[in-house]
Amino acid sequence: MRRKWLWLLKNTLNRVTIRAARSGHGPFSLVRHVGRKSGKTYETPIMVARVPEGFIAELTYGEDVNWYRNIVAAGRCELLVDGQWHQVSAIEPYPSAAGRDAFGYPAKLVLQVLQRHEFRLLRTG
Template sequence: MRDTAMDSVRDLVRTFNKYVLNPAMLQLAGRKHWYASVIRHTGRKSGKSYVTPVVADPVSDGFVVPLPYGTGVDWVRNVLAAGRATITSAGSTYDVVAPEIIDATSAAALLSPRRRRGFRRLGIDKFLRVTLAK
């Protein structure tokens, strides 16, 4: 498939996830023994609070979140603009700060070999790294 065709497919999947899968995922995300986490963020224009299910891998000083839809999605832009968010993962809630976009090579150094392989197979090349607030 050409890039534009692949982009169209990715946009369709993203839209489906946003309106169908994400609301269902929020019922379990963030709970103990569940793979998905919840990120709480504030709208950069509206100031409204939002919740989004994500995969947030814990690292020594925070979390690394894969960005399968790239860096232009609203929740990522909101977190970057605010400079902070809250992540609920495995039943615990963490305030996080200093969000930064990192590439796959930088993320690989922080992730387990299993996670690196999985994200590489999915073609994920951008990640959000956040640090635990002190």
């Protein structure tokens, strides 16, 4: 069931959110990553929050999604935020409370109500 849900997102909603991320408007950013098996370049829309060390991503679907597994394997990726590309040099676990706080209100409240607790720091610079 989960695989079908992810396929549906990839082939419908992701197409719209990729366009939104490219435009630099709205809440979406774009992570560009290289497939760990295929070597092919992919772009996946995600939502991030800016912090001094880089950006915080919430792992809505957990660690078993391809974009996350690909950047962990590569140790890097590129991130398009507000129309500007950033080089991500590392990905690290991030404390749950600090991760929710990084998103500010009302997103912080939504993340708390949904009991989201898997956050990652996408370190830049």
